[in-house]
Amino acid sequence: MNSQNLESLADQVADLIVNAKRIIVFTGAGISTESGIPDFRSPGGLWDRFDPDDFTYQKFISDASSRRKQWQLLWKERLTGEVKPNPAHYAIAELDRLGKLDCVITQNVDNLHQEAGVPDDKVFELHGNMQWVVCLHCGRRYSLEQIRTRLEAGEEVPDCETCHGILKPDIVLFGEALPEEVFSEATTHASNCDLFIVIGSTLIVYPAALMPGYAVDAGAKLVIINLSATPVDDQATVLIRAKAGEAMSEIVRKVARKTAG
Ligand code: ZN
Numbered sequence: 001m002n003s004q005n006l007e008s009l010a011d012q013v014a015d016l017i018v019n020a021k022r023i024i025v026f027t028g029a030g031i032s033t034e035s036g037i038p039d040f041r042s043p044g045g046l047w048d049r050f051d052p053d054d055f056t057y058q059k060f061i062s063d064a065s066s067r068r069k070q071w072q073l074l075w076k077e078r079l080t081g082e083v084k085p086n087p088a089h090y091a092i093a094e095l096d097r098l099g100k101l102d103c104v105i106t107q108n109v110d111n112l113h114q115e116a117g118v119p120d121d122k123v124f125e126l127h128g129n130m131q132w133v134v135c136l137h138c139g140r141r142y143s144l145e146q147i148r149t150r151l152e153a154g155e156e157v158p159d160c161e162t163c164h165g166i167l168k169p170d171i172v173l174f175g176e177a178l179p180e181e182v183f184s185e186a187t188t189h190a191s192n193c194d195l196f197i198v199i200g201s202t203l204i205v206y207p208a209a210l211m212p213g214y215a216v217d218a219g220a221k222l223v224i225i226n227l228s229a230t231p232v233d234d235q236a237t238v239l240i241r242a243k244a245g246e247a248m249s250e251i252v253r254k255v256a257r258k259t260a261g
Contacts, residue, residue, distance in 0.1 A: 030200020137165025
C-alpha cells in the first residue's frame with residue numbers, strides 16, 4: 001500500500017472514530033509480530049515446526065512427558081527475552097486516553113495492551129494471559145516471574161508449592177474451552193458497540209472470529225487492518241492492508257488532530 005493511499009484510508013477511519021461512541025478494538029497475533037512475537041500459524045511459525053496435536057490441553061493434564069514438552073516449548077519460545085509493546089499497542093492506549101475506547105478484545109496472551117497503558121478492566125483476553133500460571137488442583141496463582149526463576153534453576157515441570165498439583169500457564173491450550181465469563185462479557189460489548197476495529201487477525205479461529213459478526217449484526221461499522229484477507233473483508237467499511245503499527249499511528253495522529261480542533 002502506498003503512503004498516500006494509507007493516508008486517505010487512515011483519514012476515513014479517523015472520521016469513523018471521531019463520530020463513534022462505543023469503539024471496540026479486536027486484536028490478533030498480527031499486532032504482536034511487530035513486537036517480535038511469532039505468529040504461530042504463519043509459515044515458519046510455531047506450528048510449521050511442531051505438531052499442534054502434541055500440545056493439547058488433554059495431553060497437558062494427562063501425560064507428564066507431554067507436560068514437560070509443552071513447558072520446554074513455552075520456555076524456549078515465549079518465556080525468554082524481553083517483549084515490549086509496539087506503536088500499534090501505544091496507539092490503542094492513546095485512543096483510550098482520548099476517551100474513545102470502550103474495550104479491547106484480544107486473542108493474544110502477551111499482556112502488551114496492558115503494558116502499553118490500557119487499563120486491565122478494559123482488556124478481554126479470550127485466550128488467557130501468559131503472565132500468570134495457575135494450579136489446576138488448588139487454584140493458587142503464580143506470576144510468570146516466579147515460575148521463570150524455577151525453570152531457570154533447572155526445574156523441567158514445575159508443580160504447585162502448596163499442593164503439588166499440576167501448574168498450567170493461564171492460557172487456553174488447544175482443545176481447551178475459552179474462559180466462559182470473559183467470552184460472554186466480550187460478546188455483550190461487541191453486540192453494543194458502534195465501531196469495531198480488527199487489527200492483525202485473520203479471523204479464522206472460532207469462536208473468537210464470531211465477534212465482528214456480533215458487532216455488524218448490531219449495526220456497528222467495521223474496520224479491518226490486516227496484512228492478509230479475512231472472511232469478512234466484504235463487510236468492512238474501511239479495509240487497510242498495512243502493518244498495524246504504521247496504520248494505527250497514522251489513524252490516532254489524525255484522531256488527535258480532529259478532536260483537538
Ligand atoms: Zn495447588
